[in-house]
Amino acid sequence: MRDPELTVLVTVYDKISPAHLRASLASIHSQTVEPADIVVVEDGPLPAALRAVLDSSPDLRRFSLPRNLGASAASQRGLEEVRTRWLARQDADDISLPHRFERQLDRARALEVDVLGAAVLEFDTDPEEPRALRALPTTHETIRRYARINNPVNNPTLLARTDAIRAVGGYRNVPYQEDYDLMIRLLGAGYRFYNLPEPLAKFRVTDEQFTRRKSRELTASERTIQRTLVASGLVSRPRAVANYVARTAYRRLPATAMIAAYRRLFHR
Template sequence: MTKKKPLISVVLPVYNAESTILDAACSILDGTFQDLELVIVDDGSTDQTLDRLKSINDPRLVLTKTPHQGVVAAANKAASMAQAQWIARMDADDISHPHRLETQWKFAMQNKCDIISGLVSITDLSGNPVQSMRRYEDWLNSLTTHEDLMANRFVELPMVNPSILARREFFLDKCRQGDFPEDYDQWLSAFESGAKAGKTESLILDWRDHENRLTRNDARYKQGAFDHCKRHYLLSGPLLNIRKVILWGAGKTGKSWLSWLLNKGFEIPYAIDVSPRKIGQCIHGVRVISPEQLRTIYDAEIPVLAAVGASGARELIEAFMENLRCIKGKKLWFVA
């Protein structure tokens, strides 16, 4: 008799995580959604990670060990072993909340989404909130609709990788090796393909920050690598076959984007800023105008990149541009 395939396969690549792997794995297996398998690929751990995992007595655990090749190879291996048509990602140092998968599954079915995340809490390994990450956490949790996620995807990945549930095709061999953050690349590629994304408005994951986390210690997660990745997908996505762009923001971040756009051959008719000190200046040969000046001359066919980071600035720009029929995620994108 053929064994019934699970509704969800959870994939978890792990390397030397003996102190956290049991909590991570059990947070999935002990959750309210039971029709799953947990596929764990031990990427050649040299500590007690594998022994800890072997202590779990649950037929839904699928465990294999490979030579150490890195997170990309381990993640792809786990996805290739997954049986379900829906795959969820999990990391070895995080904690899924009990209703995570149940909530995401219901959201996916009700909203016909391809990629689903949810709200996260950024904590240390003891479960205490990381105050230095509070603004970032608030930003992540403020973006829940498909339109919000698409418009902000070039700021940073607006969905935490180990919180994602997605259709199988967005996982199989989609994690690429390179000098870039593999998760950001994976999901920017999925967004570019036209996938519909969304978030449940409930807390689903404790994303645990610590000094040994891979994203803190690998060159692939440095700012320059993120910039290269987001600019690659801007050129192949929203800016494909576009030669004229308006830039909102003439501060430090805006100037960096302005230089890049000009170097790529884009025509920038003007930049926009609210600072009286900057309005009227020419930066790299581009005139800076005020939002009120833009109101009288804006051409709705020209896309807008908003390179601002001040608290509340993106929301104000979104509202202003919406009045000019420039809609976020279609003609307006936020960058950082």
């Protein structure tokens, strides 16, 4: 069964494993409620093996960027092509559980919310052997408070009203934090949130992701995040400065210490 109000947006770039992309797309096609549309944005030229996976997957609407511009530009390009009321995100190397879309659409409609996420099962190499549960605050008010310090929605489970995303300006160029930036602006504009406590996706977490968190580009993005928090009325300027210091200090930890801190903060 397909839901005529749902589009899934997937962005893919040349570093994604073909096997991971194949599994991710298969999890979309295996849903108890499938989307009406699957929009795939190729973020720059892809190697032949990735193109072959996309060529063999049915019912994709594909769009390409001339060069690798990053997740924010690719996401915004995909947003331009969405024709349905609801937009779901799917990372190109993550896996949605078979009932994800059915469960999320039912709850979003019943609760009359604009943005709905869920918990995720984190894994490294084998999705059949998750190593941790990452669950975030559930109610709108607890989500709003949590957004002062971190992204309040697990992006591989994001379901949101398309018109809400467009109303706040869509995806902006905030490298590695474009999803958090969008959630802040949606909260600041008064849109209603909810997170399901149950896991509805399997999220790939590798040591390489922690290495990327040390980049200068991410440090610059943090300044944008804190300015957006202030502009959206979620934090005061002094709190934004404290956030910036704390989050920058976290990223300067040795990789092993950073991973240990991450597990203490997010794993259940």
